[in-house]
Amino acid sequence: MNKIHFNKSLKPLLFLLVFIATISCNNDLEEVLKGDLSESTIKTQSDAIALVDGIYNGLLDGGFGYYASGSMAYITDGITDVFKLGGDPGLRISNLEQYRWGDDNIANDPWGSIYKVIDRANWALKLIEGMDDEVFKDADTKNRLLGEASFLRGLAYFDLVGIYGGVPLKLKPTESDGVGLSRSSTSDVYIQIEKDLNYAIENLAFKGGSPGRANKAAAHGILAKALLRQGKWDEAKVNIDAIIASGAHDLFVEGSFLELFYESNRLDNEIIFSVLSMGESYYEATNHHIKFFTPWNYDTGWSTVGMPPTLFSQIEPGDSRLEVYFDVYPTFAGGTENAIEQYNLVINRKFGHYNRDITAPGYGYDAYKNYAMSKLGVPILRYSDVLLLKADIENELNGPNAEAYSAINQVRNRAGLGDLPEGLGKSEFTEAVLKERAIELAAEGHRKDDLIRHNIFESTMTQYLLDQGYAFPVTVTPAHKLMPIPRTELDLNPNMDPNPSNDF
Known part of the structure; x- marks a missing residue:
């Protein structure tokens, strides 16, 4: 059941750990020893690391949920013009991409998976904060683990609010069953996201050993995206510029664009954060x-x-x-x-x-x-994404200046294309950036935010649905920006209010 109030028992909540610890000298992956953790047994630095690794484990949710199995791709790019389903028209994703959302549970898959990650992060933050400092090799290790947990909670809420809008803001671990929480406002959720990501920025290095570990650059990137959703272009620029100025990441040029997505390149510098x-x-x-x-x-x-x-x-x-x-x-x-x-x-x-x-x-x-x-891996933030956001932000704030051209041309040149023509107007440059982002990042989950950020989501998707020749094309409205709250959650939680899309 996708209940916000979760299971009251700590022991099953803290799971059997089977995930990653990027602690080896060659920045590769090592498996954490499997075992049960409970509040009374969290005593060592290794236990604290295992707690945080368990949060990462939730990003795959058994290999079938959250970022696994296309779940996030379907719910983001899957309702845009860069992602299409062929084959069986009876599949639920077909109704999703055609905006036939009469089923309240059409977007229920991410809900429970994401809140599982949030609750694991809440437990990790509480338990690690309460551990004696002498347990850790040094203060930086403890702060880093807290920073990773904060980043993962911030990412989870970033994903939730993008899909559903204002959601229950749960910042303490679940210790007993209780009445479900009511929805917080969208602005309050973003305030918490910014707090979590800024804490991560303060306590993480720019490169965390592997793109499967939270790092400062990833926190800057997700924070920039959260700020852009709120129209805070200037603040987003500060965070994007910080990534570029760090020099910690670059574009993959050692092989073809396809090779970037090979298993052997899953740790490449272009990939700032991914689910491994x-x-x-x-x-x-x-x-x-x-x-x-x-x-x-x-x-x-x-x-x-x-x-x-x-x-x-x-x-x-x-x-x-x-x-x-x-x-x-x-x-x-x-x-x-x-x-x-x-x-x-x-x-x-x-x-x-x-x-x-x-x-x-x-x-x-x-x-x-x-x-x-x-x-x-499933890339969540790549350096090409950062460069194209840089071009978008510079153009929005200053017009198509030299920095904007430089950023987009780096991505185009990597693809074997020449520079954009000089002298483009602001709107023409925006169109070029959005086209480049659509081609470069297709199926990676960024298109919906791009369209909404430029106030063309409804018009673009209405025309796209018409062009596809669907039997019953839909006029896309602002209500389509947020998916229906899962019916199972509405039934279980008397304090949960629906979205307008629940009435489709």
Whole structure:
């Protein structure tokens, strides 16, 4: 049940730990020893680290929830013009992308998973803060762990408020069942997000050992995005500039754009923060993301989620990202298929099985090896995202100045494209930035915020739904910016108010 009041028992809440500790000298991943933790047994630095690792574990939620299995991609990019489902029209995601939201539970998947992360973060913050300082190697270690927990709670609320608007603001761990909390205002949620992320900024290094660990750059980036949602362009600029000035991250240029998404490159400097998988087994410590983005007869993907042909047609000739987004693909049988003719979409293979160059090298039927298990990450913040936000922010505040051009041209040049033409007006430059972000970041969950930030969400999506030729195109309204509060939550919590979208 997706109850805000959760289970009152601490022991099951603190889970069996099976996740990551990025503590090795080569910045790779190591498995944490499995074990039960309870309030009385949290005594050592290792226990504190395990508590925080358990929060990270919640980002995959068993491999099928939150950032795993396409869940966040469906609920963000899935209702925009950079993400399309082909195949079975009876799937729930089909109703989601067509804005047929009569089912109150159409967006229920992230709710419980995200609050699980929040409650784990609350427990970690309480218990680690209460531990004696002498338990830790030094004060910086304790502060770093508290900073990581704060970052993860801030990220969780950032995701919740983006999907549902104002939500119950729960800042203490659940110790007993009780009446569900009422919704806090959107502004109050953002105040807490800013507090958590600023605390993380104060206590984390710019690089946290691996992009699977919270770090200062990631906190600056998510904070900038939270500020942009509130129209605070100047404050967002400060945070984006801090990432760039740090020099801690850069664009991946050692291989093709597709290779950035290989398992072997999951720790690359371009990836500022991502959800990492150990690929340990089908049900533990892996991410089933890879099953949901490509067709079965290409690489054993379950679904046919890809890029709309309308966006594909805007990609310039010579763009190296065409290696990732393609309409004609080879099949197991040795022939080729046209994805547009077959599924009315273009394949987006950022998360395809063939990117598993560690857990399942090879092509064709070799994709069955270690089926559905991978060490692939789900990027939440990349440096190209930061550069394109830089271009957007500079243009908004100062027009298309040299800094704005430099930022967007770095991304274009990496893709093998020339610089944008000089002399663009402000609105023309905005269009160029949004197009670049759509192509560069498709299926990574940023398009909805981009459209809303520029006040073109309703008009863009209304026209897009009409262009798709759906049987019952919807006129998109401001009410569509927020998904319905899950019916299960409304039924369980008498203090929970619905969203306008619950009345669709």
